[in-house]
Amino acid sequence: MRFLAVSTLLLSLAGCSTVSDPFLETGSIRPDAPPLSSDVAPDFAAALLPAAGAVESVRQTVRDDDLEQTIVYANATAMAGENALTVRIGLPGKGAAFRRAPTRGAILAEMRASLPGVAMTIEPAPGGNMHGVYGYATGALGASGSCLYAWQYVKRIAPAAEATAVGQWRAPAYAAQVRLRFCDPAIPRERIAALMDGLRLKPVTRETLDMLRFAAGNGSIRAKAAPVVAAETVSVEPRRVAKRSVVAEEPAGESAAVARTVRVPLPGEILAEDDKREVKVAKVPLPETTAALD
Incomplete structure (x- = not known):
């Protein structure tokens, strides 16, 4: 009986020593923080729109397999809002937005939010660029200006090396949703859609998203120029x-007596x-x- 009691005690102690304690274990910990929006340099823009002019700023949010960028251009009108090209890139498994084109109802809601007070008309004939067809709507702005709202769904964005059948099988198929909101006081309505013809999306891979994730925060901040104070001159x-x-x-406030x-x-x-x-x-x-x- 004594031997049996000692054996039972040893077995119970051995069993206690095999219980895992997470505080005593080490390993790599993956942070679970929400993604943050940050400014990056224009060189990191995921798309090019040469006819729109110089890029003012680029705001981005990078997740695991999802990227959203807002590329802002100058707004020469008196209207509130930004002339911006919005690009969302992700895998089809991230949501319906990366599997199909937007619906007409969704586009109408987006236009009302982006261009309040502007009578926009969806053009029946779609446009086209190097990535395929795109839809667009135009509206008059003043006597000679106009506004454009364009949308495009690109099924696959990949480098040329992944355009083959083997490359498509091995690499993730990143898709893109593109929106363009642009108003100009001098471009007529029949010509403003040509801005979307020059759209160029940069190839995207998993390494591209990793690079953009580390590029967050590298945007340049334009420092305000210090006011120039004219030096007091004395005529001699x-x-x-x-x-x-x-x-x-003399005490302040008294008359200026000599x-x-x-x-x-x-x-x-x-x-x-x-x-x-x-x-x-x-x-x-x-x-x-x-x-x-x-």
Whole structure:
């Protein structure tokens, strides 16, 4: 019985020692923090739109297999809102947005939110660029300007090396949803859709998303120029002045009375003895010059 009790005790102790304690184990921990939107340099833009002008800023949010960028261009109109190209890139498994084109109802809701007060008309004939067809709507803006809202679904964005059958089988098939909101006071309505013709999406792989994730926060901040303060100038004119007035130390707010005066001699002039008084001025040395100062 004694041997049986000792054996049972040892087995129970051995069993306790095999219980896993997560606080005593080590290993790599994957952070589960929400993705943050950040500014990056224009060089990291996922799309190019040459006819739209220079890029003002690029805002992006990178997730595991999902990227969203807002590429902002200058807005020369008085309308509120940004001229922006929005690009969303992800795997088809991330949602319906990466599996099919948007519906008409979704586009109408997006246009009302992006262009309030502008009468937009969806054009029946779609446009086309190097990535396929795209839909668009236009609206008049003032006497000669117009607004454009365009949308496009690109089924696959991949480098040329992955365009083969083997490359498509091995690499993830990233798709893209593109939106363009652009208003200009000088481009007529019949020509503004040409902006979308020049769209160029950059090839995207898993390594591209990793690079953009580490590029977050590298955007440049435009520092405001310091205000230029004009230096105070003093006009110096040599002329005969009997006496130069110097304000002595007095409490603020009192009348500007001349406390003491001192005679500033001109070349060749001899002062009287009573004019050679020593005047005490608050930390303001007299200039060493023969010219009289106002």
